Amino acid sequence: MPGPDKEIDLTERIEAFLSDLKRGGCGTGPLRGSAETARETTSLLRRITAQPRWSSAGDLMEIIRKEGRRMIAAQPSETTVGNMIRRVLKIIREEYARSRGSSEETDQQESLHKLLTSGELGEENFGQHFSALKANVIEAINELLTELEGTTDNISMQALEHIHSNEVIMTIGRSRTVEAFLKDAARKRKFHVIVAECAPFCQGHEMATSLSKAEIETTVIADAAIFAVMSRVNKVIIGTQTVLANGGLRAVNGTHTLALAAKHHSTPLIVCAPMFKLSPQFPNEEDTFHKFVSPHEVLPFTEGEILSKVNVHCPVFDYVPPELITLFISNIGGHAPSYIYRLMSELYHPEDHEL
């Protein structure tokens, strides 16, 4: 029978995805980029939607929330997973509202008018059954997938607007988005790139080799020299792991120092981040914000004598406050950090912030 087979197939797929997540973000830098994670999550959610197990929008949302919680628990630092789940939930809400015939804007935000006039309706329970809902939702998810595939290209297309000739650009670590951005600009303009190697994983080395192969003048510097060379840098362009709800960043460690140095020299700091990295989290939670990996990257076991007597820390992420950021470049254009809250309200529904 096709039904149970498909179900078993799907459960297997989900289990494989979860174990991959647990291994993948183990700290040696993501073995998979966030774009692939986003795509995989979305295709998995599409498959879940395609199953016949649900009858109303509410059921579907419950199923997705349940699976989503498991996925997030597998790798909490990989926020793209949670973001995609919230996007899909928003899609389901919209499609439901459209099927019901009510316009979309009235269901969006809490407003005083809504509170007063629709008080007797009570909560939306998404209980009604619509036959076309499944097809509409799957179509909308397909659109989302196409959008995800084009993000890097959309960002790189804006490169020439921001980079002029003979500039010195600084970056840190390795970001595929920034790599594509710079390579696109290098086709028409000549400029110089300084890459900070970002210890202890030294991902800057890979970035530098890749950029130099595209015939961009690249220089690799140690992390300690970031402030020393900053006076000659015209722009700082970085990627990030997550964009937080207040416009701040959760980026690879060393980025806060880079941002402070750029602020001191009044150098603009440009963040290339596609929209799927935008997350409704705030940086307040000290315990859950940081992620640590094995300290033997910092102080290897060969230093055995002193190893037992010292505390060694190896954090992976850094918090960068929004005051230090000049511009966000995403696949839908450029924004100031103060606009991020608005974008977030368009992408996610407030009730989905807590899954």
Add this chain to the structure above:
Amino acid sequence: MADSGVTDGAVGKDGIQQAKIEGKELTKEEKQRLRKEKKQQKKNKEKNDENASKESEEKPVSAAAPTPTQPSQKAPSAVPTPASLPVPVSEPQPAKSKADMKAGRRARQESERASKKKGDAGQPAATGKAKAAPSELQPVVKRLPEHVQVDNPDVLKKLAKKLEKQQIPLRLDYGHKVSLFSHLHQYSRRAPLTQQIGIPSTVIHPAIVRLGLQYSQGIVAGSNARSVALLHAFKQVIRDYTTPPNEELSRDLVNKLKPYISFLNQCRPLSASMGNAIKYIKKEISNIPSQCREEEAKSKLLSCIERYIDENIILAAKAIAKSSIEKISDGDVILVYGCSSLVNHILCEAFEKKRKFRVIVVDSRPRLEGREALRRLVQRGISCTYVLISAVSYILPEVSKVFLGAHALLANGYVMSRVGTSQIALVAKAFNVPVLVCCETYKFCERVQTDSFVSNELDDPDDLIVTRKGRTQLEHWQEVPSLGLLNLVYDVTPPDFVDLVITDLGMIPCTSVPVVLRVKNVDQ
């Protein structure tokens, strides 16, 4: 011995050539002969040039013209042109009297001596300042040190000539240099200078050879360590020194030291503290009265050096430790960067005095000096935490004070220190954590600098390739034309990031450095 020695261009006599190849020191007569031959060659060449141009000039110029030009040519000029003077004077010779010729020669010698003095003063001391009386504000003629003019081919030629005269090999630059730093040297650690000189070398004292090797391989590193090692090596040199006949100790010893200093400079550019130490030694040597016996003079010099080390390094460290301990309170969390001997000393002293604090050691690639500091502190029993410099903004909210060491303090208040220090000071300022710099006064320097580019040191770029996992894919960086590696050694911290400087003269703000320098000069 076929490959050793300075391979010179063919100068002349085989005897001299042979002696050079064997690495023996040329005797004085041979050196003078060489110099005379070179001058003669130059004169002949210029004469030919002059004759060629003179022939075209001679026709319009009347016979009366050469005579009024003579006295102006013979007048001693403040700006010496020793090479060009002999030529015009030698031409209208039949018209001049013998007395005039003698006067001209004397004037030439005076100007040559004046130029030599200026050239000497510009050597190892990083500032190259002419001796100005400290109570007057005389305009000082500063000559740029050679090691920041690598992109100027004339300077390189001059340096090559000077080293040739002193029989020191020239160290070649290595690898592709980042264009912003083309004015600095970049050497490779795998090609030490000692490979180019014969062993045993009779030109350079073996203690100096060993010291140079230790510097270039990074075995002796750190401002204080290098200065102390230098002074000990000079003590050995002085002990083994004997005055040659018909020479004065005060002048000959200084001349003996010059090639050693050039050699050490080639191994690794001299630090500010080493420059000050050398200035002090030279002054002491030239102040030895000529009637002093050799044994007496030598013991006097040795005791001077001992006293210098004692006063400026050992006692200064004690004084600084005493003042710093007042700044360390119980429950403090102190952040230190890299391995500064002075800061380690302070922390150990504070721990002995039973202060309760813990230390966070910040380290950076590629030198990883912080591990050495970590070992020393842990041995004493101080509780330590260890992070890399990219994690400093994670750890800084826990920190109550930052203690930094310095390589030199510049006259405009900037602190020159290991690369990364300015970054730590920047982040500490952003988190409102006080930054204290500890520095002895002998490291104060009259230079001024505002960024880390104009005067710095480039370390071996291959150090960046080696990571914990072995060599990364940057291994073949030389083959990729658009890839460059930059390994800076020093950087400058602006004075607004530093809250206090603790010196042996007390606790001063960063901007009081020129005041201290003035006071020190007046004392001397």
